[in-house]
Amino acid sequence: MLLSTNSKKHKVTVIGSGNWGTAISKILAENCRERNDIFHETVEMWVFEEKLEVPKNSMHYKSSEPVCQGQHNLTDIINALNENVKYLPGVALPKNIHANPSLEDAVRDSTILIFNVPHQFIIRICDQLQGKILPYARGISCIKGVDVEEEGVSLFSETIGKKLGIYCGSLSGANIANEVAKELWCETTIGYDPPHLDSKAPTPAGGSPSQSQVDLVSFEHKDSSGQYSKVKLRPLPTDYPPIDHALWWTLFHRPYFHVRVVSDVAGVALGGALKNIIAVAAGFVDGMGWGDNAKAAVMRVGLLEMVKFGTQFFGNSIETKTFTEESAGVADLITSCSGGRNFRCAKLSVQRGAPIEEIEKQELNGQKLQGTLTAADINKFLKKQGAEKDYPLFTAVHRILKGEMSVEDIPSHIEPKL
Ligand SMILES: NC(=O)c1ccc[n+]([C@@H]2O[C@H](COP(=O)([O-])OP(=O)(O)OC[C@H]3O[C@@H](n4cnc5c(N)ncnc54)[C@H](O)[C@@H]3O)[C@@H](O)[C@H]2O)c1
Numbered sequence: 001m002l003l004s005t006n007s008k009k010h011k012v013t014v015i016g017s018g019n020w021g022t023a024i025s026k027i028l029a030e031n032c033r034e035r036n037d038i039f040h041e042t043v044e045m046w047v048f049e050e051k052l053e054v055p056k057n058s059m060h061y062k063s064s065e066p067v068c069q070g071q072h073n074l075t076d077i078i079n080a081l082n083e084n085v086k087y088l089p090g091v092a093l094p095k096n097i098h099a100n101p102s103l104e105d106a107v108r109d110s111t112i113l114i115f116n117v118p119h120q121f122i123i124r125i126c127d128q129l130q131g132k133i134l135p136y137a138r139g140i141s142c143i144k145g146v147d148v149e150e151e152g153v154s155l156f157s158e159t160i161g162k163k164l165g166i167y168c169g170s171l172s173g174a175n176i177a178n179e180v181a182k183e184l185w186c187e188t189t190i191g192y193d194p195p196h197l198d199s200k201a202p203t204p205a206g207g208s209p210s211q212s213q214v215d216l217v218s219f220e221h222k223d224s225s226g227q228y229s230k231v232k233l234r235p236l237p238t239d240y241p242p243i244d245h246a247l248w249w250t251l252f253h254r255p256y257f258h259v260r261v262v263s264d265v266a267g268v269a270l271g272g273a274l275k276n277i278i279a280v281a282a283g284f285v286d287g288m289g290w291g292d293n294a295k296a297a298v299m300r301v302g303l304l305e306m307v308k309f310g311t312q313f314f315g316n317s318i319e320t321k322t323f324t325e326e327s328a329g330v331a332d333l334i335t336s337c338s339g340g341r342n343f344r345c346a347k348l349s350v351q352r353g354a355p356i357e358e359i360e361k362q363e364l365n366g367q368k369l370q371g372t373l374t375a376a377d378i379n380k381f382l383k384k385q386g387a388e389k390d391y392p393l394f395t396a397v398h399r400i401l402k403g404e405m406s407v408e409d410i411p412s413h414i415e416p417k418l
């Protein structure tokens with residue numbers, strides 16, 4: 001068990017309060033309450049504010065609480081009822097979650113930042129956070145998606161790290177939020193590869209680079225292309241418990257949420273992003289009524305494309321065994337193709353003959369699909385690389401979503417050409 005001999009405690013903020021953002025906040029709040037020797041008990045949860053009435057599927061529908069009468073801010077409802085009535089209705093949240101509509105206030109003095117928003121919103125959020133966070137904070141990205149720009153494809157753990165000047169790992173796994181929130185047992189994977197102090201870096205007056213020095217220290221850091229580079233990071237002051245694998249385990253592990261911490265940050269993040277494209281494909285073939293064998297076929301081809309993509313574009317910075325051995329890989333693929341939102345919406349879109357964006361709006365009550373956008377992001381990148389044909393399933397999903405191909409074409413499209 002992690003014992004704290006340090007005088008300062010970590011303050012934890014979750015940036016995001018959707019379906020998964022709220023479920024993760026619940027886990028963290030339970031652990032921060034139990035381990036208040038290491039963490040501040042209150043977990044700040046940043047909420048993208050909106051006004052609503054307490055809906056019928058809330059545990060508090062028609063209760064006599066003032067926030068249950070008429071329209072109120074979501075943050076006020078969460079703080080009064082300890083329930084996220086919109087994104088995780090029916091789940092009692094620990095009282096030590098504080099829903100906060102101010103991003104700046106939510107991250108103030110936090111040493112631990114957990115990023116958990118749909119990926120389309122994270123860049124703007126990072127822009128707003130610049131200069132507002134502790135420079136020695138550390139992060140974990142729970143976001144499933146990729147960041148495609150002119151220069152290439154990056155993972156959000158990297159993008160967040162670069163934009164905010166902090167180190168950020170990743171968390172991903174077979175984790176359908178509603179099941180986790182009901183405390184049904186599952187596993188997850190955290191990728192964290194903390195920078196090592198660079199022994200050749202200029203030392204501050206008085207000796208070797210010390211964790212308590214406040215100046216920037218140069219670290220050697222391996223990025224997702226496998227290159228070692230010197231990056232400047234603020235070391236965590238030594239009066240805090242070190243942020244390492246043991247600390248992440250202590251913060252995230254629950255009897256119902258079993259954590260494995262590995263060093264393959266890129267593999268964890270990439271697996272979570274790519275499986276969403278495959279889940280859309282699985283929904284398409286299931287929507288056609290083709291049965292479990294067809295679904296297994298797209299999962300097989302999809303897993304191979306995940307491994308190929310990781311190897312081809314993330315080189316030796318990724319361990320492809322993460323895709324086959326960790327919850328963040330094949331297990332996430334299986335659960336997503338069984339009951340995930342991407343799967344369910346793609347299936348309904350075929351069954352109802354309606355665009356998936358329409359189904360998303362009708363069925364998800366404000367929750368967001370990631371697979372459709374990721375299919376487009378990955379396609380943009382593959383096109384630029386001239387590699388679309390090497391990834392027939394990823395390409396087929398994008399083309400079907402664009403109306404350029406039909407689901408009936410999947411079997412012949414993914415068959416290797418002789
Ligand atoms: N839900 C799951 O089962 C699950 C499980 C594991 C990982 N994930 C991943 O976690 C990430 C977050 O997913 P989620 O399920 O918490 O979100 P969600 O799908 O519930 O999305 C809704 C959230 O987006 C917010 N939002 C809407 N418009 C916004 C805007 N303009 N700016 C900022 N926020 C805005 C809403 O306030 C709400 O908090 C995603 O990348 C997802 O793939 C989800």
Ligand SMILES: O=P(O)(O)OC[C@H](O)CO
Nearest residue numbers: 173174175176340341342
């Ligand atoms: O509901 P989805 O399709 O966004 O998938 C949820 C999780 O990523 C499953 O691990």
